């Protein structure tokens with residue numbers, strides 16, 4: 001019993017100590033996805049979909065929930081954001097090659113059609129970020145049209 005008390009006290013102390021540390025936030029003021037929007041021309045509805053369901057992990061600006069102020073949740077979220085951005089960052093679209101853009105669009109279609117994105121841990125907490133059937137259909141159509149543009153751009157003149 002005594003040992004158990006000591007352990008619980010230890011856990012509480014560590015938890016409190018953790019609150020003094022937090023990872024750097026992923027925040028970028030302004031219109032950070034302007035190039036992506038201009039180039040790929042998604043419908044206004046699709047732009048909203050990206051904003052609500054993807055930008056939190058795939059752009060330079062995350063809209064943080066209140067519980068991000070609690071460690072270790074903050075570290076867990078930062079991990080998702082860093083990993084998501086590494087794979088795909090809509091705020092860095094101008095820095096991708098035509099081949100990369102074409103490939104990323106292919107991946108976006110695949111991940112969304114298979115229901116792998118947005119991540120299920122995320123849609124579980126934010127139910128409104130789950131894509132509807134019609135949103136997926138619109139996204140697939142947009143991917144097909146946009147890929148043609150990038151593929152034509154790749155062909156020699």
Ligand code: HEC
Nearest residue numbers: 053054056057080083084087088107108111117118119122
């Ligand atoms: C909660 C964070 C989160 C959200 C929200 C999210 N993603 Fe992801 N995404 C990740 C992480 C982490 C990875 C990398 C690991 C993996 O594939 O599971 C990833 C990987 C991807 C990849 C794979 C890229 C590659 O190179 O293979 C694509 C494409 C993608 N996401 C698209 C999307 C789209 C489109 C949305 C919105 C409909 C979205 N994601 C929403 C976290 C997220």
